[in-house]
Amino acid sequence: MTTKQTGAYYPAGTVDEFLPxxxxxVEIEDEQLAVFRTSDGTIYAADNHNPHPKGGPLAEGIVSGHYLYDPLYDWKIDLTTGQVQAPDTGQVKMYPVKVENEQVWIAV
Incomplete structure (x- = not known):
């Protein structure tokens, strides 16, 4: 039996590996995450599953400011909260990210 550490941070790569x-x-502890670096350098990690009823990946979306436009349904998702913006509704699970010495760490 394996146990997962709750809230433990795992290395995800260096800042330079995440293009703006x-x-x-990124896969961490059996979780598939979509990691984004905004034009101001902030890094966000989200569940790589679209909350749309038909699903789909989020990592292929387009980032503008602190919003992600999903690639299949053009839903606008706030990367700071994971909240899908009106007129659509939904929530994307977001993961805590920290950067130390150019290394990106994500908590799962």
Whole structure:
């Protein structure tokens, strides 16, 4: 039996490995995350599953400011909260991120 550490931070790569406004898939502890670096350098980690009823990946979305436009349904998602913006509704699970010495760490 394996146990997962709750809230433990795991290395996800260096800051330079995350290109601005382009998503990247990172797998940590059996979780598939979509990681984004905004044009101001902030890094966000989200569940890589679209909350739309038909689902789909989020890592292929387009980042503008602190919003992600999902690639299949053009839903606008706030990267700071994971909240899908009106007129659509939904919530994307977001993960805590910290950067130390150019290393990106994500808590799952």
């Amino acid at each position: 406004r382009i998503g990247r898939v």
